Amino acid sequence: MAERIGFDKADDNEDEGMLQLVGFDIGDESFGVDILIVQEIIRSATITAVPNSPEFVEGVINLRGNIIPVVDLRKRLYLYTEESAGRRAWILILNISDRVVGFIVDQVTHVIKVSEDSVQPPPEIVISGLESQYIQGVCELDQHLLVILNFSRVLFNDEYNMLRDLENTEMVLDETMVVVD
């Protein structure tokens, strides 16, 4: 039921100093993610919504018996680009420090090889509303800017935690008020 794109990891060592990335698009932007953390890419999975979960969590899917959360990368990164309508989304299953998470993207393009030297630190200017903290680096590719994302930041960033803490304190506040009342 799920299409998968396999990657031959045998030729990893072929050329040193090269970065292999899986390229994907959201709206008009091109992104890349290190191939080593990509576990698989699937399409057409039944997503079960989880009520009361953060807005960017689209839900959970059943990946061969494991329940994997699926994050809408567009919402997570606050990318206000138009959704490409009518296309089936792709789900990139990534393994980020032993947490397996699915990310919904518009389209997976191809595997890109770039030399490590060509990757530059994130620019100060914000790329289409994307905060630089999520960016590991950028590189020029066919007169196109490819943004390499830092997914561990995407997954566990402080802002998110702060948000949760805020909610928590609010909860505690509520509780005390109940008692006082």
Next chain:
Amino acid sequence: MVMSNIDLSLLPDFIVEAEEHLEEMEAMLLRLVQQPDDLEVLNDIFRPIHTIKGGAQYIGLEKISQLSHRLEDLLDLLRAGRMVSNAQIVETLISAADRIKLLVSELEATQTEQSDVEELVDRLALWIDGESDGGDQDEGNTSTVQRVDPPPVSDTVSSPYESDEDRELYEIFELHLTENYADLASLLSQLTTADGDAATLLEKAIGVVESMRSSANYMDYVELVHRYKIWLSDLDAALSRARAGDALELESLVANVLELRELFPVLNGIDISTSSATTIPQQGQESTDISDSVAQAFAELAGMGGEEKSSPEPEYSPAVSSPSDVDLSLLPDFVIEADEHLAEMESMLLQLMQQPDDLNLLNDIFRPIHTIKGGAQYIGLDKISQLAHRLEDLLDLLRSGKMESSFEIIETLISARDRINTLNEELKRSQHEQSDIQDLIDELQAILSGDDGESSADVAPQLDNANAARGDVSPAVTVSQALYQEEDDKELFEIFIAHMQEQYNEIVSQLQDMAAGADKVEILSQCMAIVEKMTSSANYMDYVELVQRYRIWLNEIEKAGDELRMGIDTSLAFMQHNLDELAVLFPQMRSGQAPELGADEVTIKVVVNEPVEGGLEDTLAKMASGDRAAAVQKSAAFDEQLFNSLAGALESSMPRGTKDEFDTLNQIFDELVSGDKGDKAKAVEQPEAIKKPQKREKAAAATEAKKKESAEAKIRKSVRVDADKIDTLMNQVGELVVDRSYFYQLITEMRNLQRHLKDTLGLEQKEVKMLRTFTYRLGEAIASLGRTSNDLQEGVMKMRMLPISQIFNRYPRLVHDLTRNIEKSVNLVVKGEDTELDRMIVEELSDPLIHIIRNAVDHGLETESERREKGKSAEGTLVLEAYQESNHIVIEVTDDGKGIDPVRVRQKAIDKGLFSAEEMERFSNDEIIGLIMTAGFSTADKITGTSGRGVGMDVVKKNIEKLNGTLEIDSKVGVGTQMRLKIPLTLAIIHALMVRVGGELFTIPLANVDETVRIFKDETSTVEGVEVIHLRGQTLPIFRLSTLFGQSSYKQGDKSFVVIVSVGGTRTGFVVDELLGQEEVVIKPLADYVQDKSGFSGATIIGDGRISLILDVYEMVRMTANKQAKKQREQTQLLKSKIRRKGLSKPAAAIDEGRQ
């Protein structure tokens, strides 16, 4: 001196084991509080600490080993009864154990020992010193100087050293020390007089100190080793200075020597200046110097252990490796560990075949065998330790490159490993080492001695043969040297020889005394003591054959002594014979005086000495042949009664001459020695003093036998598995369970299909039959699959089970700590600690139980005086009990304290404004007591150090409910309180109610579900914006899950279902669209950021692969209540502002009322 060389590869194992040992120790220490003089408890504490020490030393954990060593010393004093334990000592012991625990946890986290142990070591030392040097306090100047030293070595260290179990060993150690000390002294004096090359002298000195260090290491004298190390570094520094041609600073070196002398007063006999002439001390010259000090040492030792030595030790039986002294309690652990090590070795040995010169590999092989040896020695497994020791020797040679490994050598190594394996297997079966190892020992010996190059391996016959051919000792001459000199440690060998010479001469002089007419019996027992000493020093050197030879000799002496005592003249020629033999084996002995026996010695000879086994028959034969009267007469002074009955028995039985006589005799002997069935001959002949130990032996044998039985039952094979692996397996089994329910679903569909085909398509009977048969078979297959997967699920679940003792064991300590500073005494009774439940649950239960126990001790149980006033026993009882009840585990915590007073709870609830007085009227007592589980509720009037902060029971309740468990409280004022926790056996699989809300399926744990009801639209009403239903006179709030989940409900018809759940004593209803029935579901966790505050505790995969979220009922109700409260607040705010604007006062009262 920084000990960074911790062996990290062994660390994880050490940590795991140490944790187990510490836990065990803790329990024991607490028992010690109750029974401070229980020797068994002390022994039980000693064992784990000893193991920890051994492991820590092996790995190189300085602090732990130092601390545990001290602990051991202190425990030793307690065990020996030289010190009486009191509360403070036990507290010190506990805090030392805690510190070790802390160090272990630091090791786990950082691989380093961080916490400081100095202060505790000092405290322990204080106890030890306080006992052992008592009067030494006045030696102010020496002790203060030494106390300042970084490792707190004081002159008192030597006393715990000496108190160590093995006096013989200590003796050898001391001899070694004396000798080396003399060497050092002479070297140093040469240095001071600038006699010879300073560098070479220093190098020699380093060699000497190193050998001293290794002997101290062998004796486990940590501080001493440490001191030697410092010394060595001093010497190293001096050496490099000498090489550079700088002037030497000898003060520090001399100071070291002096310091050593202070530590071991024995060394006082040696003066630095007197031994200046000798470069490399020769034995002969040396002996005069040392003899004083040795004599002094002996005198000292005799003073200390005189009693022990005067009575012969009961264990010199010739039986090789008698299993009697095997420590059975440790055997199971040893066997399992040895298995692992042997397996490890095997693969490495095979690898060695390919790479015979791989040094790393050799090191890797060395390690397990070393561990095995250590364990075997500790437990007392002679054969394994012997074999392992030899293997170690051989590997050492290979490692150091002194020998090249060949195919044959590796073959031998492998077969030796196999033999150890065989022995290990035998241990598993029978707790005995059965297989013979002599052949392999010889083989290894041959290889080892072949290395020496002096004698070829093929001329090395076994000493056993030499023993057999007793008269013809000549072949043994060459062998002996090969056998007894090849050992790596020359120093040790020299000491051994010196020691032996001493003993040899002593025997000779004893024999001369005898010839001069001294009491023979007396002299024989003296000789026996000497030979025993020789035996143990040979044992120390691991000279197996020699030990056997000595043992035979001992038997001979014993027999002769017995016969002499009975008045039977016997030959003492064997003494001479044995001495001769020894002199042949060790030509060094010749240097002593040639022993001469007086001429009249030979004339005593009447009967030749015979083997022990023949003892009785021979005695009987003698008596029968007319000696009887004489025998009886002589023994009259000895034990008249005994011999009268013996004679009587003989008279009655002799004529018949049948085997019966032995039976009769046996019987009589049994009577006489009160049931001692030991050696028949010995029983009669031994004096009272020797009989006693035999009885003890027998008693020991009896307990041994008992132990053996239990050990037999205990040895079962176990495997250590990574917990994650089991979790993975559990997940897969969960999948299987899901698949199974999918199959069930399919078979139902199949049956429907079959009906459909038959009914609507009108298939013929024949065609339908085929279909029906297939459906039937499919059903059978699925049922079988179901059974198997059920079994599998159960099996895997059992694998995850742990005994609840894991956490129960922590609570005695908790209670101990809680009651330490208050006037309460609590007897904690733990029952059913073997009850098993899921690993995850065990951990989750720990904290709630701590709360409950704290409450019970702090609030429940009264103080001693209060209890006495009430006529209760001063000591409160707290029972902690666990048992299984169908699919649940029940844990009860019962105290016999004052109970919970409903009146006070009620008042508190009203004071806190939780309920109005009128509302409270409707509450039953149980419901009132249930209020203590409300958040922020505490009946304690003041906050104590341990509890009363208003958090407690609500947290407990919450945690228990998280586990899908329940908490019940039963309390009677003045009688006590019982907390009853009911928890499902496992967390991984729960019984749940499946419901549909909108298009999604949700799962509600059945543990939380009280009931389900069907309601019609007109049955609900709204109170303050909350929908409620009336159910049997009770008003329940209901929440529509579809609204909570932000879904639009499919059915807006007038009929819906309400699932009534119960949380923290309050009931709430959840409105769902459809009830789908009960199911067993496997819980799968959700990622934390998805699960947090979502009101779900996980998810499960249902038959068709879809995901169903599992409701966290507690969280869901709380969230909903919060939302509701918020909404109400907002409304109130809104109303208030409206009122304020309008300036009206009247409706405000109404609002206040409405908020109630």
